[in-house]
Amino acid sequence: MLLVLIAVGISASLVVASVVPLEKKREEDRFFVLLEQDIHYAQSQSYLLGTSVVLTFRDHKPGYEIMYGLSHPGYIRTMPKSISLNASSNLSEVYFMPNGSIRQPGTLRFSTSSGERTVTVHLGKGRVVVSK
Template identity: 75%
Template sequence: MLLVLMVVGIGASLVIASAAPLEKKREEDRFFALLEQDIHYAQSQSYAQKTSVMLVFWGNKPGYEVMYSLSRPIYARPIPKSVALTKASNISVVHFTPSGSIFQPGTMRFSTSSGERTVTIHLGKGRVVVSK
């Protein structure tokens, strides 16, 4: 009886240990999906409100904020511990003009537990591409 209980306990611990990296990957995927949605939300708000809307990654805060013209924050989101904006990124602010177009195109590079992922903001109407 004790042997069966020990085998079940070892089997359960192996399953839990193998599920942890998968959960981290899912958390990162959810973050990038939400980031893409927040960028689209910022663009739609800039067009609807006829004002500049920005998505800002502050260097000293572990997250980003969506705000009107750097003066009125709309909301803030945290970044998972396994994700970080790298110094190789050429933008840290996604800025939409009152017409809904992008102010400065560029690429944000993030280091994750499974390697580097990029978010590219294209010139013009601000099309967003998130790498897998």
């Protein structure tokens, strides 16, 4: 009886140990989907409201903030602990002008548990590409 209980306990712990990295990967994927949606939403809001909208990553905060204009706070999103913005990124903000176009193109580079992921913002209409 004790042998069966030990076998069940070991197999259950193996299942839990194999699920943890998978759940971390799913959490990271959800974050990047949400980031892409927030960037598109910021662009549509800048066009709709006729004001600049800025999505900003701060060094001392694990996440990003969306600001309407220069003084109207929007909302703040936190990043999972397994994701951080690399210092090699040439962008720390995505700035949409009142006409919906991007002010500065560039790449946001993120360190994740499975390697580096990039978010590239293209010049012009602000098309965004998230790497997998």
